[in-house]
Amino acid sequence: MAKSIPSADSILKLKDDALGFWDEISNKHKKANILICGKTGVGKSTLINAVFRDKLAETGIGRPVTQKLSVISADGVPLNILDTQGLELEDYQVIRDGVINEVRRRRGHDGDDYVHVAWLCIAEPGKRIEDAELQLAKDLRELGVQVIVVLTKSHSFKDNEFVAVVKAKFEGLAHTVVQTRAIKTPRYDEDENVVGAYNIRGIDELIHVSYEVIPEAQQQAFANALNIETKEGLQKKKDEAAKVITVSSAAAAAIGATPIPFSDAVLLFPVQATMIVKISTIFGMSVTKSSLLPVLTTLIGSSAATLVGKTIVTGIMKMVPGLGSFIGGALSATVANRLTFAMGSTYVDVLVALTEEDRPLELGEALNALKNKIGL
Ligand SMILES: Nc1nc2c(ncn2[C@@H]2O[C@H](COP(=O)(O)OP(=O)(O)O)[C@@H](O)[C@H]2O)c(=O)[nH]1
Ligand SMILES: [Mg+2]
Structure with a gap:
């Protein structure tokens, strides 16, 4: 030779x-665009930090779009998070208009600008679904955005009544419903002594179902932005x-x-x-x-x-x-x-x-x- x-x-x-x-x-660096909505305190920022790398909710730079809506991004992370500061009932119309206008505006552009998936977060312990939340899911659906209902702060991951109600109410409006616990939470005995902790749970499932609905052109960017410490993040x-x-x-x-x-x-x-x-x-x-x-x-x-x-x-x-x-x-x-x-x-x-x-x-x-x- x-x-x-x-x-x-x-x-x-x-x-x-x-x-x-x-x-x-x-x-050709593409970005995945994710919309996150839900009332203040339901755990949106905590969820972002669990799913994505670099503790994005803390370290990312927020660029206001409207008073209640900002886009969070960080250098080198191919992701835009459209974060609603809250989905407060008294301001609901204003927030909704802001979100819908932004989704519409992005739809007018290149597919790369679209909102590729929306997480509608509802705190499970509250056991309450607001009409505003159902309405927003419906509006987003009509604009062609896939909505995933994320139940936050979930405790019991067995079949429970509230989860069944959420699934029934969002039938036809949301792609799916996922229960999550985005931080380790202490476990107490009858005397309220800490006897252990409940682990983070449901994040892998959320990653899995989100990846399924994200257009193929953005899947690589989404995978890049995922927290490698999650099992499903590594898998993707x-x-x-x-x-x-x-x-x-x-x-x-x-x-x-x-x-x-x-x-x-x-x-x-x-x-x-x-x-x-x-x-x-x-x-x-x-x-x-x-x-x-x-x-x-x-x-x-x-x-x-x-x-x-x-x-x-x-x-x-x-x-x-x-x-x-x-x-x-x-x-x-x-x-x-x-x-x-x-x-x-x-x-x-x-x-x-x-x-x-x-x-x-x-x-x-x-x-x-x-x-x-x-x-x-
Ligand atoms: N027990 C528990 N607390 C959570 C969970 N997710 C968030 N929290 C807590 O809920 C509070 C509000 O969370 P944050 O992410 O700031 O909510 P945001 O206003 O929707 O961004 C914080 O004290 C979090 O630590 C969870 O899955 N379980
Ligand atoms: Mg927040």
Whole structure:
């Protein structure tokens, strides 16, 4: 097999190509838009902090739309939360008009501006449904917004009467009803001594049903914004990463469709770099154009010199059992596909393992872990 070593120039060109890819990816950064309504004190902010990363309700920047409606967002989190400061009965008409006008205004634009899902929060212990809440669900439904009724501060997650009433009342108006407990709550004995705590519950279900109704174009952004410490948040990130890996592997296969010398597997690296960046982003890491260089350096090596005597590809090959037998000196579509798939899947495994260490994910550390795993 011919061992042509890529020249420094061709490596620099690859890096340029990949940086070009970056502009393409970053222009396509979509955001998911979520409307959250409910009376003051029902637990909207607490819910936001449980579902999304970065304690968004505290750290996000609120931009007022009207007196009672603001859009919360944070740098690097592809999410807009339309937060109603409350759904107070005395101000209901004003709040409703503000919300509906904003939903309408967004409907007039690109699908990216739409409200992609609405959470109508009702505190379960209050055991009360207001006409205003039913009316708002109806109005939103008519505007094509999917409404999820979120029962907050739920205590009993068994079948209970109030939940049955809520489901019946919102039948045909809401997509579904979900019970939640967004913070750990103390458990008392008869003498009111704290004897334990009730865990957070229902957040995974809320993530699951929300993701189902969010348009496909916004699912990746939604997954990115999710709190990785929730089981379903992590699952959705893995699901979105899997989609990226499939698309990238197909793109790599297309490059390999015209068989190229095996040593030219570096030709796949712009595709693979893009894949790694996208996966990093889904897992909530901030990737800027300047942090792209370490990605490329990990994948390609820092210079032609580092490639001499070590084939990155052999490292990856070791990870794919039986791959060696596919390789007859040329990089076929199948091999290109499998190499890329293996790299993407390994990266996800690495990230999941790092997540278990209870520290925020950091790109440099993640790339090093990938490098070690591949054996570069
Ligand atoms: N027991 C319990 N308290 C909650 C829950 N969610 C929120 N709270 C509490 O309810 C209060 C109001 O919550 P907040 O999120 O500020 O409500 P908002 O006005 O709707 O944004 C706070 O003291 C929260 O700690 C929950 O699931 N269970
Ligand atoms: Mg609040």
